[in-house]
Amino acid sequence: MIWIIMIVTGLLTFAMRFVMLSGVAPRKLPAAFGEALGFVPIAVLTAIITPAVLMGEGNSIMLLDNARLPAAIIAVIVALVSRSVVMTISAGLGTLWFLTFLGV
Amino acid sequence: MPPAHPPPPHEPDPPESNPAGDDAPSSASSEFWTGVRDELPLQLGVIPFGLVFGVLGIASGLTPLQTILMSSILFGGASQVVFAQLWATGAPPVFVGASISVINMRHVLYSASVAPYLRQLPLHWRIPLAYLLTDEAYAVSIKRFLENPANPFKHYHLLGTGMTLWVLWQITTTIGVFASTTIPEELSLGFAIPLTFIAIVAPTIRTRPDLLACITSGGLALAGHTLPWNSGLLIAAMGGILAGWLAHRFNQPRVAQ
Numbered sequence: 367m368i369w370i371i372m373i374v375t376g377l378l379t380f381a382m383r384f385v386m387l388s389g390v391a392p393r394k395l396p397a398a399f400g401e402a403l404g405f406v407p408i409a410v411l412t413a414i415i416t417p418a419v420l421m422g423e424g425n426s427i428m429l430l431d432n433a434r435l436p437a438a439i440i441a442v443i444v445a446l447v448s449r450s451v452v453m454t455i456s457a458g459l460g461t462l463w464f465l466t467f468l469g470v
Numbered sequence: 471m472p473p474a475h476p477p478p479p480h481e482p483d484p485p486e487s488n489p490a491g492d493d494a495p496s497s498a499s500s501e502f503w504t505g506v507r508d509e510l511p512l513q514l515g516v517i518p519f520g521l522v523f524g525v526l527g528i529a530s531g532l533t534p535l536q537t538i539l540m541s542s543i544l545f546g547g548a549s550q551v552v553f554a555q556l557w558a559t560g561a562p563p564v565f566v567g568a569s570i571s572v573i574n575m576r577h578v579l580y581s582a583s584v585a586p587y588l589r590q591l592p593l594h595w596r597i598p599l600a601y602l603l604t605d606e607a608y609a610v611s612i613k614r615f616l617e618n619p620a621n622p623f624k625h626y627h628l629l630g631t632g633m634t635l636w637v638l639w640q641i642t643t644t645i646g647v648f649a650s651t652t653i654p655e656e657l658s659l660g661f662a663i664p665l666t667f668i669a670i671v672a673p674t675i676r677t678r679p680d681l682l683a684c685i686t687s688g689g690l691a692l693a694g695h696t697l698p699w700n701s702g703l704l705i706a707a708m709g710g711i712l713a714g715w716l717a718h719r720f721n722q723p724r725v726a727q
Contacts, residue, residue: 368536371563375553375570376543382574384600386581387588395582402715406576408680409687409710411667413703414548416688417695418664425696434661441665445672451515454669455662462658 433465501623505611505630512606515669516635517642518662519547524646525653526551526660530558534647541643545636546604549573551663552703561699569704580608587615588625595625602632605670679721683714 385391395403419438422428429435441458448454520541527537532554544550549570556566580603588599611628618624646653653659675681687710694702 367563368532368557371566372536372540372543372553375549375567376545378567378571379544379546379549379574379577380601382571382577383581383603384597385578386585387596387600389589393585395578398715400579400582401718402711403575403579405679405683405711405714405718406572406579406707408671408674408683409714410573410576410707411548411671412684412687412710413691413706414552415664415667415671416691416706417702418661420692421695427692427695437661438664438668441668442672445669449673451512451666451669454672455515455518455665458665458668459658459661462661466656466658 433462436465437462498623498626501621501626502630505614505627505632506634507630508610508614508627509607509631509634512610513634513638515666516547516606516638518659519666520639520642521646521649521653522659522662523547523550523554524643524648525650526646526663527554527643528647528650530554532557537647538640538644541639542636544570545601545639546574546577547639548667552700556700559699561701565699565701565704569700572704572707576605577603580605580612583612584608584615584628587619588628591625599625599628599632602628602636604632604635607631607635677718677721679714679717682717683710686710686713 386395394400415438419434420427420429420432422432437458440461441454444450444457445454523541524537527540527550528534532540537554540550540553544553552569552573553566556569561569581600584599584603588596591599607628610631614627615624671684675684687706690706690709691702694705696702697705
């Protein structure tokens with residue numbers, strides 16, 4: 367079963383990468399659709415980031431005693447200033463390790 | 471000693487570098503290797519991500535073969551991570567398909583963006599280039615296309631960026647799969663995944679509708695985190711897109727009647 371899901375989602379992903387190169391699709395995306403698509407990366411990735419930062423053991427939201435939260439805040443600042451993926455990951459993981467090492 | 475190859479009669483020797491600037495003729499192979507070189511700095515973010523995906527795949531109950539092949543079948547980091555997470559929660563297949571589709575919908579934008587440069591190519595070029603059209607390859611090659619729209623070999627640049635990413639993604643996934651038991655838990659390498667996404671998302675939030683999409687999505691993801699099959703993710707993504715789009719429409723200056 368998993369193979370079928372993988373292949374179908376793989377084909378769907380390829381179709382989305384190919385559609386505008388296919389020669390079949392209209393040359394321009396419909397305006398409203400194009401605008402909505404512009405919000406896809408922000409909405410999707412934020413929906414992945416937030417629980418990964420804030421969820422603790424047993425599905426509880428952790429605001430205190432959670433080293434990932436300050437690490438993520440530092441990462442956002444570094445991302446905004448440096449616009450570098452490498453710097454952002456380094457700063458975030460560095461903060462997390464440092465706080466874990468301190469036992470915070 | 472190998473026999474010397476005669477140069478092809480119809481083509482001049484490719485210049486080693488391109489000092490004359492954008493208008494100088496460039497060969498297919500130099501364009502390809504420029505793509506490879508341009509893509510390399512991004513690999514510092516891709517390598518930990520690939521390793522983490524390999525580890526995560528095994529931890530989510532996928533077999534080594536399934537984890538490794540997913541990296542070439544789906545070939546999209548965010549969607550592969552979510553696939554593994556959904557699989558671990560036992561989500562129904564249709565739901566997995568819907569979630570992956572929403573996550574990968576952004577590729578339609580990339581496809582539309584490169585289409586003016588690649589539309590004329592034969593199908594045997596457009597198919598592999600579409601397959602290689604990931605976030606990282608697109609981000610690098612679209613800059614090259616914009617700077618050099620008339621270069622007849624520009625598609626080789628995307629081939630170079632795409633193949634660099636593809637090869638490293640396969641290698642790091644495989645290493646992650648086989649090293650999954652030896653990477654210490656305390657390193658919290660899994661946190662590299664949200665950090666990568668923070669690096670991608672944070673600089674793209676420029677307008678109020680962007681910020682609204684972000685806040686709506688984050689809030690819904692937290693509110694819906696106890697829903698079965700990780701469905702909070704899908705709801706949050708759709709809610710964020712809708713909120714951003716409505717705000718954008720509402721913000722549009724009205725055209726005088």
